[in-house]
Amino acid sequence: MGIFDPWVGLTEPSDSHTKRAHPVEFDLWVYRRPLTQSSKQLSPEHIHHAFNNNYRDGTCQDSLQNEDLKTPKPQGLAACATGGYELxxxxxIDDPYKKRQWQLEHMAGAFRVFARKGFTEGTAGHISVRDPVDPNTFWINPLGVHFGMLKASDMVHVNEEGQVIGGNKVAVNAAGFMIHSAIHKARPDINAACHTHSVYGKAWSAFGKPLDLLNQDSCTFHGIQAVYESFGGVVLEAEEGEHIVTALGKEARVLILQNHGLLTAGGTVDEAAYLFTAMERTCEVQLLVDSAKWEKKLIGKEAAQYTANVNADPETLYAEFQPDLEFEIWQSRGELSKGN
Incomplete structure (x- = not known):
């Protein structure tokens, strides 16, 4: 019996391929696939070109020639792999009901990742995912359940008015609903959003300013970070949610909420979750650097944009999250990957 690969159709199983019956496990099976099955059909010459042009001496500084920065080169997944394979x-997923289950499983996995990284604090924090069956509604986590315990079946389906219409019929975070409903209404390009009261995000938010271009990881946020330069208290009114959306604008995917914390968004929950974990770590690094009180050497905007073009596209950010997700599925001993 052949195996269905969503990129190439039906393929024959081999010793190195194990058939996966469930969407999440199947997704992990195709996590590292051969280029011969890639939709991009990259040649060895293409990979060699990508490696030589994007990594050079392991640097991406302003010392690169302007023409090098402006010349189109392989980006994203095509640029970060070699050896005949790519991520x-x-x-x-064409079936919206199968896509819904796939999203909820990845959503549960994202919560497990957040729990392991210490992003929990009481009942605070939430992730939402737009419903592919009814895009005017979304799924959010139940109020008062530890992130490390959540499964796909625990998620709550709510409509634009905040009414629970499906899934796990329990209470949801009122402030979380106000924030996420405003985002999903205003930004149709966003399918998932994350917000928690993480330690370093809260600490950096007290300054009410964007992160500096300190290193390669900081460049991930170049051109997509914004700051909400206000604090209107706990978000229990629709107006405050609208203010947050205004600060997010039409392009930003990461938002520093002054005196509050971090919020990230993306086309997939994987992208949004990875941006959050990366943003939290970058806040930690920024605070460490600033505490040294020495002069900082910042990356120039041109080199930062070049790096962002390579590292911060949706496909690459999705792939960046898979190692953490895969670890949580392994840790769960099947709990996250059996339709629970």
Whole structure:
């Protein structure tokens, strides 16, 4: 019996391929796939070109010639792999009900990642995912359940008015609903959003300013970070949610909420979750650097944009999250990958 690969159709199983019956496990199977099954059909010459042009001496500084920065080169997943294989991108799932289950499983995995990284604090924090069956509604986590315990079946389906319409019929965070409903209404390009009261995000938010271009990781946020320069208290009114959306604007995917914390968004929950974990770590690094009180050497905007073009596209950000997700699925001993 052949195996269905969403990128190439039906393929024959081999010793190195194990058939996966469930969407999440199947997604992990295709996590590292051969280029011969890639939708991009990259040649060895293409990979060699990408490696030589994007990494050079392991640097991406302003010392690069301007023409090098402006010349189109392989980006994203095509640029970060060599050896005849590449990381799998976002799977195409045509059936909206199967896509819903896939999203909820990845959402539960994202919560497990957040728990392991210490992003929990009482009942605070939430992740939402737009419903692919009814895009005017979304799924959010139940109020008062530890992130490390959540499964796909625990998620709550709510409509634009905040009414629970499906899934796990329990209470949801009122402030979380106000924030996420405003985002999903205003930004149709966003399918998932994350917000928690993480330690370093809260600490950096007290300054009410964007992160500096300190290192390669900081460049991930170049051109997509914004700051909400206010604090209107706990978000229990729709107006405050609208203010947050205004600060997010039409392009930003990461938002520093002054005196509050971090919020990230993306086309997939994987992208949004990875941006959050990366943003939290970058806040930690920024605070460490600033505490040294020495002069900082910042990356120039041109080199930062070049790096962002390579590292911060949706496909690459999705792939960046898979190692953490895969670890949580392994840790769960099947709990996250059996339709629970």
């Amino acid at each position: 799998a991108g976002i799977p195409k």
